[in-house]
Amino acid sequence: MPADIVISARGLAKHYGPVRAVDGIDLDVHRGEVYGFLGRNGSGKTTTIRLLLGLIRPTDGEVTVLGARIKPGVQSVFARVGYLVETATSYPNLTVRENLDIQRRLTGAPPRAIDETIILLRLDRYADRRAGQLSLGNKQRLALARALLNQPEALILDEPVNGLDPAGIVEIRKLLRRLADERGVTVFLSSHILSEIAQLADRIGIIHEGLIVEDLSREDLHERSRRCLIVGVSDARRAAALLDRQLGITGAEHTPEGVLHVFEGRERAAEIARLLVTSGLDVTQLCLAEEDLEDYFMRLTGGAA
Amino acid sequence: MFRQVLLTELLKLRRSQITWISWLAISIMPLVCGLFMWIVREPERAAQLGLLGQKAQFTGATADWPGYFAMLLQTVGIGGMILVSVIAAYVYGREYADGTAKNLFALPVQRHWFAVAKLIVVLIWFGSLIVSLLVEGFIVGALLKLPGFSVALAANAIGDILLSALVAWLLVSVVAWIAALGRGYLAPLGFTIFMLVLGMVVGATGWGKWFPWSIVPLFAGVAGPRVETLAPGSLAVLALAFVAGVIAVICQMRYADNTQ
Secondary structure, rough: OOEEEEEEEEEEEEEEEOOOEEEEEEEEEOOOOEEEEOOOOOOOHHHHHHHHOOOOOEEEEEEOOEEEEEOOOOOOHHHEEEEEOOOOOOOOOOOOHHHHHHHHHHHHHHHHHHHHHHOOOOHHHHHEEHHHOOOHHHHHHHHHHHHOOOOOOEEEEOOOOOOOOOOHHHHHHHHHHHHHHHOOOEEEEEOOHHHHHHHOOOOEEEEEEEEEEEEEEEEHHHHHEEEEEEEEOOOHHHHHHHHHHOOOOOEEEEOOOHHHEEEEOOOHHHHHHHHHHHHHOEEEEEEEEEEEHHHHHHHOOOOOO | OOHHHHHHHHHHHEEEEHHHHHHHHHHHHHHHHHHEEEEEOOOHHHHHHOOHHHHHHHOOOOOOHHHHHHHHHHHHHHHHHHHHHHHHHHHHHHHHHHHOOHHOOOOOOHHHHHHHHHHHHHHHHHHHHHHHHHHHHHHHHHHHHOOOOOOHHHHHHHHHHHHHHHHHHHHHHHHHHHHHHHHOOHHHHHHHHHHHHHHHHHHHHOOHHHOHHHHHHHHHHOOOOOOOOOHHHHHHHHHHHHHHHHHHHHHHHHOOOOOO
């Protein structure tokens, strides 16, 4: 395995009776990369994360993290890993500082790491407050603080921005990006929020019904995304017929709002505009648009996220 | 690393409400025994106050130090066994009920250390409670000015109560396994109640010394005539139950899927 691969899965599967939660996935995450793991609810994201962390045992296949094959009894590698699985949980009767102290003792991090992480996650106002009294967003921050406390080389995060307000989401996104860019931390994060993944990830894996149906870089996404010419026109149905009959442009789609989406022949924008205007139609909009991750994801998985 | 695990487990216990609840529960035991002694000694005054005069007479208890120690031992035999099981159910079950078990299982710590450290923490806390019970028990007995005290009698009673508590603790490894298996408090608490009833029933038969949950009640004199010394067979059964429980809880934590 190449030295720069930090997280690797081969033929990874987890079946619960007839339910194939994860059904034989392969993935490689390289050092310093932010890998976005995208999928609808119940697609197998959290099961995959549990498998990567050894919290559940695979039905088939194997996982390697930082060169160590994950199996029962292999624990030392987790000194270099930070993680968050699903809901952010902590000991409700213990303060933020005490919760982090437990993590520090168990990961072998130095004592100063507690204060540093509290400041990093902006938890200083709540450091001596019991975790059970924190807001949902601050509970999430505490869980992230726990994941970051031991300055991990790899971060495995399941829905890391759950419960955060918009400013918090931006802050955590920037933090994760900075960790990857400046410290070479490898980040594997799952989400069902497309915009989150689109803005942060270098590479995106799309999981659907337990299978990775797409594994693509940001550049790949750009290349594979459908682009179209959007034409706002007074009579979209007639416009589509004109394009077909007079310019040979087929497959133009019109929306109920009277907007025409032209895929093939979209580079002939000037010709199209001239034809529509000379045919007596009012053209109110003419722009080139690219399918975003959300559209791409929906097209791939056949439904809403 | 085990030292760090133990320290974190102690911190969790120190901050939890079970410490105060269990201390309160154990504190009541000598007071109840003392009240009983007073009722036995002064049944007319107790009856005038509407206390359990008649019932206390039926127990055949005597209002002296031997009778008082026997009552304390019986209390530890049943109450202590329930209490230590509740503590164990909490210490193990809360990690699952609060969803924090998943935070422990992908750390650079072998998972079996958590199982062992929790068992030791339960022992430390339950031991402290028993010491507290003994101290309070002596104070209550002294305040009642019970007759028949001797150092030898006290030493014997302390030994019996400590042994009874130790035997009750040996059984919590199985409770711990049930908590890990059932991922919460309810299963181990249900299991404890069921085994306690079963222990009393089996204890009333001739097979009690072979059934782990009958041994404490028999030794404490709760399930029929008191068995004053534990037979080697009973000790072997207890050791076997303890070891089986420890292995089971370690295997559960190490190999079972954690789908929290």
